[in-house]
Structure formats: C-alpha cells, structure tokens
Amino acid sequence: MGALPSEKQKLVPQILEHCILNAPTPFNSQSSRVILLENKNHKKLWNIVLTTLQKKVPPENFAPVKEKIAAFAAASGTILYFEDTLATENLQKQYPAYAVNFPIWAAQANGMLQFSIWCALAGQNIGASLQHYNPIIDAEVRETFKIPATWRLIAQMPFGEILSAPQDKTFEPLEKRFKVLS
Numbered sequence: 001m002g003a004l005p006s007e008k009q010k011l012v013p014q015i016l017e018h019c020i021l022n023a024p025t026p027f028n029s030q031s032s033r034v035i036l037l038e039n040k041n042h043k044k045l046w047n048i049v050l051t052t053l054q055k056k057v058p059p060e061n062f063a064p065v066k067e068k069i070a071a072f073a074a075a076s077g078t079i080l081y082f083e084d085t086l087a088t089e090n091l092q093k094q095y096p097a098y099a100v101n102f103p104i105w106a107a108q109a110n111g112m113l114q115f116s117i118w119c120a121l122a123g124q125n126i127g128a129s130l131q132h133y134n135p136i137i138d139a140e141v142r143e144t145f146k147i148p149a150t151w152r153l154i155a156q157m158p159f160g161e162i163l164s165a166p167q168d169k170t171f172e173p174l175e176k177r178f179k180v181l182s
Contacts, residue, residue: 001127003074004160012077012159019113019116020032020113025105027095031109037080044144046078047073048137053136081114081157084151087106114130126161130155131158134154134155138153
C-alpha cells in the first residue's frame with residue numbers, strides 16, 4: 001500500500017464515522033472504539049511495532065520483519081480498533097443472565113465493524129490489511145496515544161493506495177464450510 005491522493009484520504013474519516021454509527025452491536029452497547037492515525041502518528045505506531053519486534057525477533061530473522069513493517073508504515077494511515085471493556089462490564093452488571101456472553105458479543109461486533117470499514121474502503125478503491133501486533137505493543141500504544149485504560153486494543157488496519165493485487169489464497173472445499181438445509 002502506498003499514500004492515497006488527498007481527495008481519497010479525506011474520505012477515510014467519513015467512512016469510519018458512517019461505519020461506526022451503523023455497525024450493529026449487542027444491546028446497542030456501542031463498545032467498539034476507533035482511532036485514525038495519520039501522518040506522524042501513523043509513523044509512530046509502526047515505529048513502536050518495529051522496535052518492539054526488534055527486541056523479540058532474532059537478528060538473523062529480522063530482515064523480512066523489517067520489510068513487512070516498512071510496507072505498513074508506507075501506507076496512508078492506520079485505523080486502530082479497540083473494545084471499551086467498561087461498556088461490556090456495565091452490560092454484564094445490568095443483565096447478569098447474559099454476562100458470560102457480552103465479551104463474545106463485543107468481539108463479534110468489533111469484527112463486524114472491522115469488516116464494514118474494510119468493505120467501505122474497498123468500495124472507494126482503498127486497500128487495507130488487518131494486523132494483530134497486540135498485546136505486545138499495547139502498553140506503549142496506550143502511553144504514546146493517551147488511550148483510556150478501559151480500551152483494549154484489538155487490531156491495527158493500515159490502509160492506502162492499492163499498489164498490487166492481493167496474493168492468491170487457498171480455500172477449503174465449500175462443502176466442508178457451507179450447508180443448505182431445506
């Protein structure tokens with residue numbers, strides 16, 4: 001992914017706002033939180049990831065990791081997805097019969113939000129990639145971007161201009177994954 005032209009970059013906050021408002025949530029909990037990182041903050045995030053991984057990956061294996069992170073840093077920006085655990089905990093207290101389900105439903109709602117944003121970006125011909133460098137970056141991300149303590153980092157989505165077609169992927173046979181019962 002590369003940098004977006006400015007007219008496309010201006011669409012991203014509008015896309016996020018629309019998806020955040022319209023993605024369904026259990027009991028209308030609205031527990032998903034999103035932060036859009038652009039410019040220097042986008043670069044800061046991928047520097048955090050790079051320096052964190054440099055401490056964990058053996059030097060002889062680090063070159064491809066560094067290349068991958070550089071590709072994310074070259075994108076136009078990054079969307080950070082969070083779950084506000086306080087919203088989920090409040091629902092657990094309010095509806096104790098469903099308490100065990102609220103974290104599961106919150107994760108499902110966050111996934112629906114991620115997918116709706118991904119699809120909305122794709123509809124504008126903006127590429128995206130969903131990444132998961134949490135929890136190893138959580139503390140530094142929280143401190144750097146002043147994230148509330150109740151927000152739990154779920155995923156990172158760098159986005160930008162599509163520079164190449166996605167890699168081919170393999171699929172399990174549909175008959176193993178899908179059934180029609182009538």
